[in-house]
Amino acid sequence: MVSEPGSAAAAQVLVASNRGPVSYAVGEDGELTARRGGGGLVSGLSAIGDEADALWVCAALGDGDREAVRRGIVGAGPQAPQNKGGGGRRAGESGVRMLDIDAEVHAAAYNGIANSVLWFVHHLLYQTPLEPVFGREFRARWAAYETYNRAFADALAAEAAPGAAVLVQDYHLALVPGMLRELRGDLRIGHFSHTPWAPVDYFRMLPDDVAEQLLRGMLGADRLGFLTGRWADAFTDCCVRIIGGTSGTRIGVHGLGADADFLRERSRRADVEERLAVLREQVGEGRRTIVRVDRTELSKNIVRGLLAYRELLDTRPEWREQVVHVAFAYPSRQDLAVYRDYTAEVSRVADAINSAYGTPGWTPVVLHVKDDFARSLAAYRLADVALVNPIRDGMNLVAKEVPVVSDDGCALVLSREAGAYEELGEDALPVNPYDITATAEALHTALSMPDDERAERTKRLAAAATALPPAQWFLDQLRALTG
Incomplete structure:
Protein backbone atom coordinates (compact mmCIF):
# COMPACT_ATOMS: atom_id res chain seq x y z
CA MET A 1 0.00 0.00 0.00
CA VAL A 2 1.27 3.46 -0.87
CA SER A 3 -0.23 6.29 1.16
CA GLU A 4 -0.94 9.68 -0.29
CA PRO A 5 0.89 12.44 1.62
CA GLY A 6 -1.50 13.82 4.18
CA SER A 7 -3.86 10.80 4.17
CA ALA A 8 -5.05 9.18 7.39
CA ALA A 9 -2.38 6.50 7.09
CA ALA A 10 0.54 8.83 6.33
CA ALA A 11 3.37 8.65 8.86
CA GLN A 12 4.52 11.53 11.07
CA VAL A 13 7.85 9.90 12.03
CA LEU A 14 9.75 7.65 9.65
CA VAL A 15 12.98 5.67 10.06
CA ALA A 16 14.85 4.32 7.05
CA SER A 17 17.57 1.68 7.27
CA ASN A 18 18.82 -1.30 5.30
CA ARG A 19 17.86 -3.74 8.07
CA GLY A 20 14.48 -3.34 9.71
CA PRO A 21 13.14 -4.02 13.21
CA VAL A 22 11.55 -7.32 12.22
CA SER A 23 12.50 -10.22 9.97
CA TYR A 24 10.37 -13.05 8.63
CA ALA A 25 11.05 -16.74 8.17
CA VAL A 26 9.02 -19.29 6.21
CA GLY A 27 8.29 -22.47 8.13
CA GLU A 28 8.05 -25.97 6.67
CA ASP A 29 4.27 -25.55 6.75
CA GLY A 30 4.50 -22.37 4.72
CA GLU A 31 3.56 -20.14 7.64
CA LEU A 32 5.50 -16.93 8.26
CA THR A 33 6.92 -16.15 11.67
CA ALA A 34 8.32 -12.77 12.71
CA ARG A 35 11.34 -12.07 14.87
CA ARG A 36 11.95 -8.74 16.54
CA GLY A 37 15.32 -7.09 16.12
CA GLY A 38 17.29 -5.26 18.76
CA GLY A 39 19.31 -2.10 19.08
CA GLY A 40 18.88 1.58 19.76
CA LEU A 41 16.64 2.33 16.81
CA VAL A 42 14.10 -0.32 17.78
CA SER A 43 14.03 0.95 21.37
CA GLY A 44 13.84 4.54 20.19
CA LEU A 45 10.91 4.09 17.83
CA SER A 46 9.08 2.16 20.55
CA ALA A 47 9.71 5.07 22.93
CA ILE A 48 7.89 7.54 20.70
CA GLY A 49 4.57 6.19 21.92
CA ASP A 50 1.20 5.69 20.28
CA GLU A 51 0.51 9.40 19.90
CA ALA A 52 2.69 9.55 16.78
CA ASP A 53 2.09 7.62 13.56
CA ALA A 54 5.45 5.98 12.93
CA LEU A 55 6.78 3.90 10.07
CA TRP A 56 10.01 2.00 9.53
CA VAL A 57 11.09 1.64 5.90
CA CYS A 58 13.66 -1.10 5.30
CA ALA A 59 14.80 -3.61 2.70
CA ALA A 60 13.48 -7.14 2.44
CA LEU A 61 16.67 -9.08 3.14
CA GLY A 62 15.79 -12.74 2.81
CA ASP A 63 13.30 -15.17 1.37
CA GLY A 64 11.02 -14.80 4.37
CA ASP A 65 10.98 -11.02 4.11
CA ARG A 66 10.27 -11.17 0.37
CA GLU A 67 7.46 -13.66 0.92
CA ALA A 68 5.98 -11.36 3.57
CA VAL A 69 5.99 -8.54 1.03
CA ARG A 70 4.38 -10.76 -1.63
CA ARG A 71 1.62 -11.78 0.78
CA GLY A 72 0.88 -8.18 1.73
CA ILE A 73 1.80 -8.72 5.35
CA VAL A 74 2.55 -5.59 7.40
CA GLY A 75 4.41 -5.79 10.73
CA ALA A 76 2.62 -4.25 13.69
CA GLY A 77 5.67 -2.13 14.47
CA PRO A 78 9.03 -2.61 16.16
CA GLN A 79 7.58 -2.93 19.66
CA ALA A 80 5.70 -6.18 18.96
CA PRO A 81 5.92 -7.34 15.37
CA GLN A 82 3.38 -9.92 14.35
CA ASN A 83 1.93 -11.43 11.22
CA LYS A 84 -0.90 -9.33 9.95
CA GLY A 85 -2.95 -9.41 6.80
CA GLY A 86 -2.81 -6.72 4.13
CA GLY A 87 -4.79 -3.54 4.31
CA GLY A 88 -2.12 -1.08 5.38
CA ARG A 89 -1.55 0.85 8.58
CA ARG A 90 -4.22 2.67 10.49
CA ALA A 91 -3.74 6.15 11.92
CA GLY A 92 -2.06 6.01 15.33
CA GLU A 93 -0.26 2.76 14.52
CA SER A 94 3.45 2.23 13.95
CA GLY A 95 4.40 -0.16 11.20
CA VAL A 96 7.03 -1.56 8.88
CA ARG A 97 7.27 -1.23 5.12
CA MET A 98 9.71 -3.62 3.48
CA LEU A 99 11.02 -2.79 0.02
CA ASP A 100 11.39 -5.81 -2.24
CA ILE A 101 14.31 -4.39 -4.21
CA ASP A 102 15.68 -6.61 -6.98
CA ALA A 103 18.10 -9.06 -5.34
CA GLU A 104 20.92 -8.32 -7.78
CA VAL A 105 20.52 -4.58 -7.29
CA HIS A 106 20.55 -5.02 -3.54
CA ALA A 107 23.65 -7.23 -3.62
CA ALA A 108 25.54 -4.78 -5.83
CA ALA A 109 24.54 -1.82 -3.66
CA TYR A 110 24.97 -3.46 -0.26
CA ASN A 111 28.01 -5.70 -0.76
CA GLY A 112 29.49 -4.08 -3.86
CA ILE A 113 29.40 -0.46 -2.65
CA ALA A 114 28.29 -0.05 0.97
CA ASN A 115 30.37 -2.85 2.51
CA SER A 116 33.20 -3.15 -0.02
CA VAL A 117 33.82 0.53 -0.73
CA LEU A 118 32.21 2.96 1.74
CA TRP A 119 32.94 0.77 4.78
CA PHE A 120 36.56 0.38 3.69
CA VAL A 121 36.98 4.12 3.09
CA HIS A 122 35.55 5.19 6.45
CA HIS A 123 37.55 2.53 8.33
CA LEU A 124 40.79 3.22 6.39
CA LEU A 125 41.10 -0.46 5.48
CA TYR A 126 42.36 -0.49 1.91
CA GLN A 127 45.74 -2.03 1.04
CA THR A 128 46.47 0.91 -1.20
CA PRO A 129 49.24 -0.58 -3.37
CA LEU A 130 46.58 -2.89 -4.86
CA GLU A 131 43.18 -1.44 -3.99
CA PRO A 132 40.78 0.16 -4.63
CA VAL A 133 40.32 0.04 -8.39
CA PHE A 134 37.50 2.20 -9.73
CA GLY A 135 36.61 1.06 -13.24
CA ARG A 136 33.56 -0.09 -15.17
CA GLU A 137 32.61 -2.76 -12.62
CA PHE A 138 32.57 -0.14 -9.88
CA ARG A 139 30.42 2.16 -12.02
CA ALA A 140 27.86 -0.60 -12.56
CA ARG A 141 27.69 -1.19 -8.82
CA TRP A 142 27.46 2.53 -8.15
CA ALA A 143 24.43 2.70 -10.46
CA ALA A 144 22.85 -0.06 -8.35
CA TYR A 145 23.62 1.94 -5.19
CA GLU A 146 21.82 4.93 -6.73
CA THR A 147 18.83 2.73 -7.64
CA TYR A 148 18.72 1.27 -4.14
CA ASN A 149 18.79 4.72 -2.53
CA ARG A 150 16.14 5.97 -4.98
CA ALA A 151 13.80 3.15 -3.92
CA PHE A 152 14.03 4.32 -0.32
CA ALA A 153 13.54 7.98 -1.24
CA ASP A 154 10.45 7.17 -3.31
CA ALA A 155 8.91 5.06 -0.52
CA LEU A 156 9.58 7.71 2.12
CA ALA A 157 8.12 10.44 -0.07
CA ALA A 158 4.97 8.38 -0.61
CA GLU A 159 4.48 7.44 3.05
CA ALA A 160 5.32 10.69 4.85
CA ALA A 161 2.67 13.08 6.12
CA PRO A 162 3.16 16.81 5.40
CA GLY A 163 6.05 18.11 7.50
CA ALA A 164 6.91 14.64 8.80
CA ALA A 165 10.26 13.84 10.41
CA VAL A 166 12.43 11.32 8.55
CA LEU A 167 15.50 9.78 10.18
CA VAL A 168 17.75 8.04 7.63
CA GLN A 169 20.40 5.64 8.88
CA ASP A 170 24.00 5.08 7.89
CA TYR A 171 26.30 4.81 4.90
CA HIS A 172 24.00 2.42 3.06
CA LEU A 173 21.59 5.31 2.46
CA ALA A 174 23.89 8.30 2.08
CA LEU A 175 22.14 9.54 -1.08
CA VAL A 176 18.60 9.35 0.33
CA PRO A 177 18.46 12.81 2.00
CA GLY A 178 19.26 14.65 -1.22
CA MET A 179 16.91 12.49 -3.31
CA LEU A 180 14.11 12.86 -0.78
CA ARG A 181 14.60 16.62 -0.54
CA GLU A 182 13.95 16.89 -4.29
CA LEU A 183 10.71 14.92 -3.91
CA ARG A 184 9.37 16.42 -0.68
CA GLY A 185 10.68 19.85 0.29
CA ASP A 186 8.27 19.99 3.24
CA LEU A 187 9.89 17.16 5.19
CA ARG A 188 12.34 17.48 8.07
CA ILE A 189 15.13 15.10 7.16
CA GLY A 190 17.87 13.77 9.41
CA HIS A 191 20.69 11.34 8.70
CA PHE A 192 22.81 9.49 11.25
CA SER A 193 26.23 7.92 10.58
CA HIS A 194 26.96 4.84 12.69
CA THR A 195 30.54 4.52 11.41
CA PRO A 196 33.58 6.78 11.55
CA TRP A 197 33.97 9.36 8.79
CA ALA A 198 37.13 9.27 6.71
CA PRO A 199 39.64 12.13 6.85
CA VAL A 200 39.54 14.21 3.71
CA ASP A 201 42.77 12.89 2.15
CA TYR A 202 41.50 9.31 2.42
CA PHE A 203 37.94 10.21 1.38
CA ARG A 204 39.38 11.75 -1.79
CA MET A 205 40.44 8.26 -2.82
CA LEU A 206 36.91 7.96 -4.19
CA PRO A 207 36.30 9.20 -7.74
CA ASP A 208 35.75 12.96 -7.62
CA ASP A 209 32.15 12.86 -8.82
CA VAL A 210 31.24 10.07 -6.39
CA ALA A 211 32.81 11.88 -3.41
CA GLU A 212 30.87 15.02 -4.30
CA GLN A 213 27.65 13.08 -4.85
CA LEU A 214 27.95 11.43 -1.42
CA LEU A 215 28.53 14.73 0.35
CA ARG A 216 25.71 16.53 -1.46
CA GLY A 217 23.42 13.58 -0.85
CA MET A 218 24.07 13.81 2.89
CA LEU A 219 23.65 17.59 2.84
CA GLY A 220 20.10 17.15 1.58
CA ALA A 221 19.30 16.60 5.25
CA ASP A 222 18.32 19.38 7.62
CA ARG A 223 20.50 17.81 10.27
CA LEU A 224 23.27 15.22 10.31
CA GLY A 225 24.23 13.17 13.36
CA PHE A 226 27.53 11.48 14.25
CA LEU A 227 28.69 9.35 17.16
CA THR A 228 31.62 11.59 18.13
CA GLY A 229 32.90 15.08 17.50
CA ARG A 230 35.88 13.59 15.71
CA TRP A 231 33.72 12.00 13.01
CA ALA A 232 31.57 15.12 12.68
CA ASP A 233 34.67 17.27 12.23
CA ALA A 234 36.03 14.91 9.56
CA PHE A 235 32.77 15.17 7.61
CA THR A 236 32.77 18.96 7.85
CA ASP A 237 36.37 19.07 6.68
CA CYS A 238 35.48 16.94 3.64
CA CYS A 239 32.63 19.29 2.78
CA VAL A 240 34.76 22.42 3.14
CA ARG A 241 37.67 21.03 1.13
CA ILE A 242 35.68 19.29 -1.62
CA ILE A 243 32.48 21.30 -2.17
CA GLY A 244 33.13 24.53 -0.26
CA GLY A 245 31.01 24.05 2.88
CA THR A 246 28.04 22.34 4.51
CA SER A 247 25.32 24.49 2.85
CA GLY A 248 23.64 25.34 6.14
CA THR A 249 22.97 21.74 7.21
CA ARG A 250 23.12 21.45 11.00
CA ILE A 251 25.49 18.89 12.49
CA GLY A 252 25.18 17.24 15.89
CA VAL A 253 26.86 14.59 18.01
CA HIS A 254 24.97 11.82 19.82
CA GLY A 255 27.19 9.25 21.53
CA LEU A 256 25.05 6.11 21.73
CA GLY A 257 25.26 4.54 25.19
CA ALA A 258 24.59 1.13 26.67
CA ASP A 259 21.12 0.13 27.87
Missing part, protein backbone atom coordinates in the same frame (compact mmCIF):
# COMPACT_ATOMS: atom_id res chain seq x y z
CA ALA A 260 21.95 -0.45 31.52
CA ASP A 261 18.52 -1.65 32.69
CA PHE A 262 18.23 -4.22 29.91
CA LEU A 263 21.81 -5.47 30.27
CA ARG A 264 21.67 -5.87 34.05
CA GLU A 265 18.34 -7.70 33.95
CA ARG A 266 19.22 -9.90 30.97
CA SER A 267 22.63 -10.86 32.37
CA ARG A 268 21.02 -12.41 35.46
CA ARG A 269 18.74 -14.85 33.66
CA ALA A 270 19.12 -18.60 33.97
CA ASP A 271 20.64 -19.16 30.51
CA VAL A 272 23.43 -16.69 31.31
CA GLU A 273 24.08 -18.37 34.67
CA GLU A 274 24.39 -21.74 32.89
CA ARG A 275 26.91 -20.39 30.39
CA LEU A 276 28.83 -18.61 33.14
CA ALA A 277 29.29 -21.91 34.95
CA VAL A 278 30.64 -23.52 31.75
CA LEU A 279 33.04 -20.64 31.11
CA ARG A 280 34.35 -20.78 34.68
CA GLU A 281 35.08 -24.47 34.22
CA GLN A 282 36.88 -23.78 30.92
CA VAL A 283 38.96 -20.99 32.50
CA GLY A 284 39.85 -22.89 35.65
CA GLU A 285 39.88 -22.01 39.33
CA GLY A 286 41.65 -18.83 40.40
CA ARG A 287 42.70 -17.60 36.96
CA ARG A 288 42.20 -14.11 35.62
CA THR A 289 40.39 -13.49 32.36
CA ILE A 290 40.94 -11.17 29.41
CA VAL A 291 37.66 -10.99 27.51
CA ARG A 292 36.85 -9.78 24.02
CA VAL A 293 33.52 -10.07 22.20
CA ASP A 294 33.45 -9.04 18.54
CA ARG A 295 32.23 -9.92 15.13
CA THR A 296 35.02 -10.85 12.74
CA GLU A 297 34.86 -7.54 10.94
CA LEU A 298 38.18 -6.42 9.52
CA SER A 299 38.13 -3.26 11.63
CA LYS A 300 37.91 -5.10 14.97
CA ASN A 301 41.61 -6.03 15.01
CA ILE A 302 41.12 -9.45 16.57
CA VAL A 303 44.31 -10.94 15.13
CA ARG A 304 46.54 -8.20 16.59
CA GLY A 305 44.75 -8.64 19.91
CA LEU A 306 45.70 -12.32 19.90
CA LEU A 307 49.28 -11.46 18.94
CA ALA A 308 49.45 -8.97 21.82
CA TYR A 309 48.27 -11.70 24.19
CA ARG A 310 50.95 -14.01 22.80
CA GLU A 311 53.57 -11.31 23.42
CA LEU A 312 52.27 -10.96 27.00
CA LEU A 313 52.90 -14.66 27.55
CA ASP A 314 56.34 -14.34 25.91
CA THR A 315 57.54 -11.32 27.86
CA ARG A 316 55.68 -11.83 31.14
CA PRO A 317 56.02 -15.56 31.79
CA GLU A 318 54.55 -15.08 35.27
CA TRP A 319 51.11 -14.93 33.60
CA ARG A 320 51.43 -18.37 32.03
CA GLU A 321 48.77 -20.69 33.51
CA GLN A 322 47.44 -17.68 35.48
CA VAL A 323 45.32 -16.02 32.80
CA VAL A 324 42.97 -17.10 30.01
CA HIS A 325 41.99 -15.06 26.98
CA VAL A 326 38.25 -15.63 26.44
CA ALA A 327 37.75 -14.55 22.83
CA PHE A 328 34.40 -14.57 21.08
CA ALA A 329 34.77 -13.90 17.36
CA TYR A 330 31.42 -14.26 15.70
CA PRO A 331 31.54 -14.61 11.88
CA SER A 332 30.43 -11.56 9.92
CA ARG A 333 29.80 -10.97 6.20
CA GLN A 334 30.88 -14.45 5.24
CA ASP A 335 29.58 -13.89 1.71
CA LEU A 336 32.72 -11.77 1.14
CA ALA A 337 35.97 -13.72 0.64
CA VAL A 338 38.14 -11.27 2.56
CA TYR A 339 35.96 -11.75 5.66
CA ARG A 340 36.08 -15.54 5.36
CA ASP A 341 39.86 -15.37 5.14
CA TYR A 342 40.07 -13.11 8.18
CA THR A 343 37.80 -15.37 10.24
CA ALA A 344 40.03 -18.32 9.35
CA GLU A 345 43.15 -16.38 10.40
CA VAL A 346 41.61 -15.63 13.82
CA SER A 347 41.15 -19.36 14.41
CA ARG A 348 44.63 -20.16 13.10
CA VAL A 349 46.37 -17.71 15.44
CA ALA A 350 44.33 -18.85 18.45
CA ASP A 351 45.21 -22.48 17.71
CA ALA A 352 48.89 -21.55 17.34
CA ILE A 353 48.93 -19.89 20.77
CA ASN A 354 47.28 -22.90 22.38
CA SER A 355 49.73 -25.26 20.69
CA ALA A 356 52.76 -23.21 21.75
CA TYR A 357 51.80 -22.50 25.37
CA GLY A 358 48.97 -24.80 26.41
CA THR A 359 49.44 -27.41 29.13
CA PRO A 360 47.24 -30.35 30.16
CA GLY A 361 45.50 -28.14 32.73
CA TRP A 362 45.51 -24.79 30.91
CA THR A 363 44.13 -23.64 27.57
CA PRO A 364 45.50 -20.11 27.01
CA VAL A 365 42.79 -19.05 24.51
CA VAL A 366 39.15 -20.10 24.82
CA LEU A 367 37.77 -19.19 21.40
CA HIS A 368 34.10 -19.38 20.44
CA VAL A 369 32.88 -18.53 16.96
CA LYS A 370 29.16 -19.36 17.21
CA ASP A 371 27.05 -16.33 18.05
CA ASP A 372 25.46 -16.67 21.49
CA PHE A 373 24.24 -13.52 23.24
CA ALA A 374 23.74 -15.22 26.61
CA ARG A 375 27.32 -16.54 26.50
CA SER A 376 28.58 -13.05 25.61
CA LEU A 377 26.85 -11.63 28.69
CA ALA A 378 28.36 -14.42 30.79
CA ALA A 379 31.81 -13.44 29.52
CA TYR A 380 31.10 -9.80 30.36
CA ARG A 381 30.33 -10.82 33.94
CA LEU A 382 33.50 -12.91 34.16
CA ALA A 383 35.86 -10.27 32.74
CA ASP A 384 38.81 -9.02 34.77
CA VAL A 385 40.08 -7.22 31.69
CA ALA A 386 38.12 -6.20 28.59
CA LEU A 387 40.20 -5.90 25.41
CA VAL A 388 38.65 -3.55 22.82
CA ASN A 389 41.34 -2.66 20.29
CA PRO A 390 39.71 -1.81 16.93
CA ILE A 391 41.70 -0.28 14.12
CA ARG A 392 38.81 2.17 13.81
CA ASP A 393 35.26 2.06 15.13
CA GLY A 394 32.34 4.47 15.04
CA MET A 395 31.60 3.80 18.71
CA ASN A 396 31.98 0.19 19.96
CA LEU A 397 29.27 -0.71 22.43
CA VAL A 398 31.19 -3.68 23.86
CA ALA A 399 33.53 -1.17 25.53
CA LYS A 400 30.47 0.38 27.16
CA GLU A 401 28.60 -2.83 27.99
CA VAL A 402 31.29 -4.80 29.83
CA PRO A 403 31.75 -2.30 32.70
CA VAL A 404 27.97 -2.26 33.21
CA VAL A 405 27.70 -6.05 33.53
CA SER A 406 31.05 -7.14 35.07
CA ASP A 407 30.53 -8.88 38.41
CA ASP A 408 33.73 -7.79 40.14
CA GLY A 409 34.83 -4.84 38.03
CA CYS A 410 37.05 -4.89 34.98
CA ALA A 411 39.93 -2.91 33.58
CA LEU A 412 39.31 -1.67 30.04
CA VAL A 413 42.13 -1.78 27.47
CA LEU A 414 40.75 0.50 24.76
CA SER A 415 41.97 1.54 21.34
CA ARG A 416 42.25 5.30 20.96
CA GLU A 417 40.72 4.79 17.49
CA ALA A 418 37.37 3.63 18.91
CA GLY A 419 34.65 6.26 19.08
CA ALA A 420 34.05 5.18 22.68
CA TYR A 421 37.51 6.47 23.58
CA GLU A 422 36.15 10.04 23.47
CA GLU A 423 33.94 9.26 26.48
CA LEU A 424 35.81 6.43 28.25
CA GLY A 425 39.47 7.23 27.62
CA GLU A 426 40.11 8.86 30.99
CA ASP A 427 39.37 5.66 32.91
CA ALA A 428 40.54 3.14 30.31
CA LEU A 429 44.06 2.04 29.46
CA PRO A 430 44.55 3.51 25.95
CA VAL A 431 46.44 1.69 23.22
CA ASN A 432 47.61 2.27 19.67
CA PRO A 433 45.80 -0.62 17.91
CA TYR A 434 48.76 -1.35 15.63
CA ASP A 435 51.31 -1.63 18.48
CA ILE A 436 51.09 -5.14 19.89
CA THR A 437 54.04 -4.57 22.24
CA ALA A 438 52.31 -1.60 23.88
CA THR A 439 49.03 -3.55 23.95
CA ALA A 440 50.75 -6.47 25.70
CA GLU A 441 52.12 -4.05 28.29
CA ALA A 442 48.64 -2.52 28.77
CA LEU A 443 47.24 -6.02 29.34
CA HIS A 444 49.90 -6.61 32.00
CA THR A 445 49.01 -3.30 33.68
CA ALA A 446 45.32 -4.16 33.57
CA LEU A 447 45.85 -7.64 35.02
CA SER A 448 48.05 -6.19 37.77
CA MET A 449 45.64 -3.38 38.72
CA PRO A 450 44.68 -3.32 42.43
CA ASP A 451 41.10 -4.38 43.12
CA ASP A 452 40.04 -1.05 44.61
CA GLU A 453 41.36 0.93 41.64
CA ARG A 454 39.71 -1.43 39.21
CA ALA A 455 36.38 -1.11 41.05
CA GLU A 456 36.53 2.69 41.01
CA ARG A 457 37.42 2.82 37.34
CA THR A 458 34.60 0.41 36.52
CA LYS A 459 32.09 2.58 38.37
CA ARG A 460 33.13 5.67 36.41
CA LEU A 461 33.24 3.76 33.11
CA ALA A 462 29.71 2.43 33.67
CA ALA A 463 28.38 5.91 34.45
CA ALA A 464 29.89 7.37 31.28
CA ALA A 465 28.81 4.37 29.21
CA THR A 466 25.14 4.72 30.13
CA ALA A 467 24.83 8.51 29.93
CA LEU A 468 22.79 8.34 26.70
CA PRO A 469 20.83 5.06 26.57
CA PRO A 470 19.38 3.94 23.23
CA ALA A 471 15.84 5.27 23.57
CA GLN A 472 17.07 8.65 24.76
CA TRP A 473 19.70 8.71 22.01
CA PHE A 474 16.98 8.31 19.40
CA LEU A 475 14.57 10.79 20.99
CA ASP A 476 17.29 13.41 21.36
CA GLN A 477 17.90 13.24 17.60
CA LEU A 478 14.17 13.47 16.86
CA ARG A 479 13.75 16.51 19.10
CA ALA A 480 16.82 18.20 17.63
CA LEU A 481 15.39 17.67 14.14
CA THR A 482 11.88 18.84 14.89
CA GLY A 483 12.58 21.51 17.51
